[in-house]
Each structure stands twice: as structure tokens, then as C-alpha cells.
Amino acid sequence: MAFEPKENIISREELPEDQVVDFTLRPQTLDEFVGQEKLKAGLKIFIEAARQRGEALEHVLFQGSHGLGKTTLSHIIAREMGVNLQITSGPALERAGDLAAILTSLPEGGVLFIDELHRLPRNIEEILYPAMEECALDIVVGKGPSAKTLRLDIPHFTLVGATTKPSLISPPLRDRFGMTYRLNFYEIPEIENIIKRSAKILEIELKADTITELAKRSRFTPRIANRLLKRVRDFAQIKKEKIIKTSLLGQLLELLGVDELGLSFVDREIISSLIQKFSGGPVGLKTLAASIGEDVASLEEIYEPYLIRLGFLNRTSRGRVATSLAYQHLENNKKDLNEK
Numbered sequence: 001m002a003f004e005p006k007e008n009i010i011s012r013e014e015l016p017e018d019q020v021v022d023f024t025l026r027p028q029t030l031d032e033f034v035g036q037e038k039l040k041a042g043l044k045i046f047i048e049a050a051r052q053r054g055e056a057l058e059h060v061l062f063q064g065s066h067g068l069g070k071t072t073l074s075h076i077i078a079r080e081m082g083v084n085l086q087i088t089s090g091p092a093l094e095r096a097g098d099l100a101a102i103l104t105s106l107p108e109g110g111v112l113f114i115d116e117l118h119r120l121p122r123n124i125e126e127i128l129y130p131a132m133e134e135c136a137l138d139i140v141v142g143k144g145p146s147a148k149t150l151r152l153d154i155p156h157f158t159l160v161g162a163t164t165k166p167s168l169i170s171p172p173l174r175d176r177f178g179m180t181y182r183l184n185f186y187e188i189p190e191i192e193n194i195i196k197r198s199a200k201i202l203e204i205e206l207k208a209d210t211i212t213e214l215a216k217r218s219r220f221t222p223r224i225a226n227r228l229l230k231r232v233r234d235f236a237q238i239k240k241e242k243i244i245k246t247s248l249l250g251q252l253l254e255l256l257g258v259d260e261l262g263l264s265f266v267d268r269e270i271i272s273s274l275i276q277k278f279s280g281g282p283v284g285l286k287t288l289a290a291s292i293g294e295d296v297a298s299l300e301e302i303y304e305p306y307l308i309r310l311g312f313l314n315r316t317s318r319g320r321v322a323t324s325l326a327y328q329h330l331e332n333n334k335k336d337l338n339e340k
């Protein structure tokens with residue numbers, strides 16, 4: 001059996017060091033934020049206009065896969081608007097009172113970030129509607145027939161929502177956002193720029209071709225690029241190498257089980273299961289997830305988007321299907337293993 005590393009560099013869970021590294025590497029301004037040019041150009045204009053008028057920015061919704069910069073952009077918006085960012089998330093808002101307390105304590109023009117907006121409970125969502133539209137909070141006082149609704153005014157504020165699953169956001173909520181931006185996977189030169197920027201901050205020296213090789217394995221995702229970079233730094237330190245060369249990177253990636261396309265052992269299991277156990281599909285998501293012992297959400301949110309982007313997998317109405325590129329990759333991998 002092939003060696004399977006314990007660590008999964010692709011995981012969605014924040015790794016302990018992510019928080020520290022994210023904090024130091026997170027771009028602080030739109031100008032420092034690499035890529036997503038159209039999104040940045042739009043946001044820049046709207047932020048500037050709102051600032052000139054002295055008004056709150058319109059509500060913004062960010063959609064996109066994990067690690068592409070949604071949280072980073074929310075921080076940037078608050079910073080560029082010159083206010084603090086109040087942070088919460090869909091699943092954290094369980095009771096109406098939780099949201100009411102946050103909304104009433106916002107300053108005029110404040111920015112509220114709700115992460116994982118698709119997991120916001122329905123009853124909380126309904127409180128948001130008048131808050132977003134009319135800066136009003138409807139509070140029910142009392143119970144039964146004598147219950148009354150009191151309307152409270154709240155400050156003008158900007159709601160920034162982030163979601164990895166836009167299809168789960170109800171249309172009435174979606175319609176209340178003035179701006180909706182989709183974050184796309186990054187291009188390789190953009191990931192290279194992110195790596196260069198991070199390497200400078202972390203004082204890591206890399207050869208130019210090593211940066212390219214690292215970028216190619218970063219799944220077009222800044223968070224993965226930064227994670228790999230940090231692993232490379234640790235590895236170089238142990239190996240006592242000052243400047244990181246591609247050969248050193250190769251050894252590390254082998255250890256991490258990341259291949260030349262940035263595929264982890266889980267991705268490879270998905271492909272080989274799909275092809276070998278289900279004759280290439282179509283197979284339902286649940287069945288596929290069960291066949292490799294992964295949960296459905298990870299498969300759908302972490303692994304699949306990249307496999308689709310690579311053109312290895314298609315989502316059809318009847319289930320997941322492997323493409324000829326996936327077959328080719330599996331064949332090449334087998335050959336590589338045999339040659340080793």
C-alpha cells in the first residue's frame with residue numbers, strides 16, 4: 001500500500017498555526033489584496049463613494065470556496081471604511097436576542113460580518129430583513145394574544161456575508177444585498193505573487209522556479225499556498241538550507257503526499273474510488289463519500305471544487321462522473337508507482 005501521510009494540508013479546519021500566520025499574512029488593504037481585479041475595482045469605487053457621502057456601504061455578500069479571501073475582504077472593508085469589524089457566524093446566532101444585542105450595539109456606519117451565512121437559522125434571518133432594509137429591529141414583547149411588536153431603530157450599518165454554499169441562501173435574504181461578489185480560484189501568477197509577498201513577510205528565501213512549483217501545487221488557493229510555504233520553511237530549517245530550492249520542495253511534497261497537481265491522498269482516493277468502484281460514475285455524492293470514509297460536506301466543499309476546476313470530475317443530475325482526464329491521471333500515477 002502506498003504511504004499515506006497523516007496530515008492533510010488541504011483540510012478545511014483551521015490548523016492551529018493558521019490563526020497566527022493568517023494574522024501576519026492577511027492583506028490589510030485592497031491594494032495589498034492580490035488578484036480578483038474586477039471585484040476590487042468595484043469595491044474600491046463603492047467604498048470611496050460611501051465614504052465621500054459619509055454613509056454606510058451597501059450590504060455585501062461574498063461567495064466562494066474556502067481560503068479564497070472572503071474573511072480577509074471583510075476585514076479590509078471595515079478598515080477602509082474606518083470602523084471596527086464586528087464578527088459573528090450563522091451557526092453562532094441561535095437566538096433572536098443574540099442578533100438583537102449585536103445590532104443595537106453597532107456604531108453608526110458599522111460593519112457586521114456574518115460568516116457561514118447559509119447556516120443562519122430561519123427565525124434569525126427574518127430579524128435581519130427589516131434591519132437590512134429599514135434599519136429597524138422588530139421585537140416581540142409578551143406572549144399569546146397580548147403579544148406586541150415593538151419597533152426599535154438601529155444605526156445604519158453594512159452587513160457583510162460570506163458563504164461557501166450560495167445555493168443554500170434563501171432568495172429574500174440574497175435580494176437584500178446591494179452587492180454580491182463571487183471569488184474565483186486564483187491564476188498561477190497571482191498565487192506566485194501571494195507566495196512572494198508572504199515569503200517576504202516571513203523572511204523566507206525561495207528560488208524563482210521553486211515559487212512557481214509551489215504555486216502549481218496550491219490548488220489556486222491563497223490559504224493552501226501560505227500553508228505550504230510555512231511547511232517549506234520548517235522543512236528547510238530542519239535540513240539547514242537557507243535558500244529553498246525545488247529539490248527540497250519535492251522532498252517535502254512527497255512527505256506530505258501532495259502530487260504535482262496539488263492533489264492530496266484524499267483527492268486521489270476520490271478519483272480512484274469513482275473509477276474503480278463505480279466504473280467512473282455516475283454515482284451519488286453520499287455513496288462516493290461513504291466509499292472513502294469522508295463526510296459529504298468535506299467532499300462537496302473542499303475536494304470537489306478543485307477536482308471540477310481541474311476538469312477531473314463533473315457534477316451531473318444523476319451523480320458524479322469521472323472525466324477522461326481523471327482516467328489519464330490515475331493511469332500515470334499507477335505507472336509512477338510501478339516505476340518506483
Ligand SMILES: Nc1ncnc2c1ncn2[C@@H]1O[C@H](COP(=O)(O)OP(=O)(O)OP(=O)(O)O)[C@@H](O)[C@H]1O
Pocket residue numbers: 021022023025026027032033034035064065066067068069070071072073162164194222223226
Ligand atoms: N487575495 C489575496 N491576497 C493575499 N493573500 C490572500 C488573499 N486571499 C486570501 N489570502 C490569504 O489566505 C488566507 C485565507 O483567506 P480567508 O481567511 O480570507 O479565506 P476565506 O474565504 O474566508 O475562507 P473560509 O471559507 O475557509 O473562511 C488569509 O489569511 C490570507 O493570508
Ligand SMILES: [Mg+2]
Pocket residue numbers: 070071072115162
Ligand atoms: Mg473565512
